[in-house]
Amino acid sequence: MVISFGTHPCGYVSVPRNHPFYDKDYWDIDDRIKVHGGLTYSGKMGESNDFWFGWDYAHADDYTYLSTTGDKRWTTQEIVDECLDVIQQFQSYEGEK
Template sequence: MKQMIYTPNRNNKGEILAAGDYKNFKYYVVSVGTHPCAYVDVSNTSLANKDYCENDIDCHGGLTYGRDYLSALDTEKTNGKWYIGWDYAHYGDYMPNSYISMSGVHINMFGVYEEWEKRWTTEEIVAECKNVINQIVDKEGM
């Protein structure tokens, strides 16, 4: 497991920080540099091939991804795979490129100085992946 290191530039492919199996579901924690993201392979569930907005899953900021590939894993769409995901780039989440500095004062993109912005750890995100998987298992009656 790698720790999240925040950088001011986005990496569109992403770097895998953690990957594992929990209750027969694969999950992935990925850094895109500016923020982390999390994904769960839901290929063998009723959540597959649906717009992520149609899936009632409680996770940080809500689902923001539903696709048949992950750029951090795949170079092209993989036959029969479907992933759901969410990100940690919401109000209150730390993002290094959202700041401007004026005379030592840091202002985020909302114009407010925020010392409380959350820097998510890989362990916290893995725990949320497991929480999402528990919800899927309950909904699917597995």
């Protein structure tokens, strides 16, 4: 999922209840999932029973609507591509205890 909160975009992916990272804090697995700026969120979202992990595009070199000094303006497609990459990373841990 790609969301913009008005100032910068964020990417989120979910894992089902049977995934080994379900209900883990993002900082406990941050070294295992490689994503722009690192994971910055873990928890439930909305009515979903899945557990979500997220990251943002508001780092020093990123363009945001609060600070236009960043060089990189992320496109929706680039963020979707990164979400797909992160999904593959999470899938690689399926079946692990």
